[in-house]
Amino acid sequence: MTDSAQQFRLDPRLDADCHTLGRLDCSLLLLMDNVLAPWFILVPEVGGVVEFHELDADVQQRLLGEINLLSRFVKDHFTVDKINVAAIGNMVRQLHVHVVGRSEGDWCWPGVVWGAEKGRGYTEAEVGDILRALENQLGSVFVLAREFEAGA
Amino acid sequence: MTDSAQQFRLDPRLDADCHTLGRLDCSLLLLMDNVLAPWFILVPEVGGVVEFHELDADVQQRLLGEINLLSRFVKDHFTVDKINVAAIGNMVRQLHVHVVGRSEGDWCWPGVVWGAEKGRGYTEAEVGDILRALENQLGSVFVLAREFEAGA
Numbered sequence: 001m002t003d004s005a006q007q008f009r010l011d012p013r014l015d016a017d018c019h020t021l022g023r024l025d026c027s028l029l030l031l032m033d034n035v036l037a038p039w040f041i042l043v044p045e046v047g048g049v050v051e052f053h054e055l056d057a058d059v060q061q062r063l064l065g066e067i068n069l070l071s072r073f074v075k076d077h078f079t080v081d082k083i084n085v086a087a088i089g090n091m092v093r094q095l096h097v098h099v100v101g102r103s104e105g106d107w108c109w110p111g112v113v114w115g116a117e118k119g120r121g122y123t124e125a126e127v128g129d130i131l132r133a134l135e136n137q138l139g140s141v142f143v144l145a146r147e148f149e150a151g152a
Numbered sequence: 153m154t155d156s157a158q159q160f161r162l163d164p165r166l167d168a169d170c171h172t173l174g175r176l177d178c179s180l181l182l183l184m185d186n187v188l189a190p191w192f193i194l195v196p197e198v199g200g201v202v203e204f205h206e207l208d209a210d211v212q213q214r215l216l217g218e219i220n221l222l223s224r225f226v227k228d229h230f231t232v233d234k235i236n237v238a239a240i241g242n243m244v245r246q247l248h249v250h251v252v253g254r255s256e257g258d259w260c261w262p263g264v265v266w267g268a269e270k271g272r273g274y275t276e277a278e279v280g281d282i283l284r285a286l287e288n289q290l291g292s293v294f295v296l297a298r299e300f301e302a303g304a
Contacts, residue, residue, distance in 0.1 A: 083239075086239070
């Protein structure tokens, strides 16, 4: 484990707003707790990085792979018309990348999800469905949070 | 010139809303005509691509390099607190990546620029200043639009 991984700790606001689903190659995979859109967030497990361009080249490459993988998953598993990918971080400085499936006519279309009102949260069963779909499509690339949290 | 480059044509809405500054490695470089933020847009010159993850791997790598270069330029040349990087495309489907310098306390902080009201456009002199700064920092990677437009 590198120094930067040791220093990593998920921002409390992301933790409060999202379900931590698991881990991909270099990032935690979160689900925004808002059923109105399939809204995922990747948080590279490196400490102290704020801007996308500040990532080490190898971590940036791994994150890029995750963005591609997750975008395909959202397109394949949900009925969406557009993927929105963004690293914003005006509210939470810890580097995190949104991958959001959008549908024409969804609650804030064609506006963006950031700043739009939130819907209800997911039920446990709904989160379970998404976890199974991730396991089916991503295989061993995806490690369930309950597996590494049990060992923490 | 590849087939996809031949098919490429800048979306009319992007063309209307922005100044075309020039070209980087694989993308047109635009400046949103809104003085309230240093708001650049990269448009890879490939035809028919809508989603970031649909880009060929080599073009994606080149675009990634441009995002890094442009993000550093915005940090170095303007007084900004945060870079917002995003591929949204709900309004304009042609793939384009926003690289926006944000300052705490700017007109829509901490909200996002998409959907916020616009400020005045740039004067010719102000665009000229930005072009010179790009030439100084990026050197031969940056090709001025007036050079390739003269030959078109």
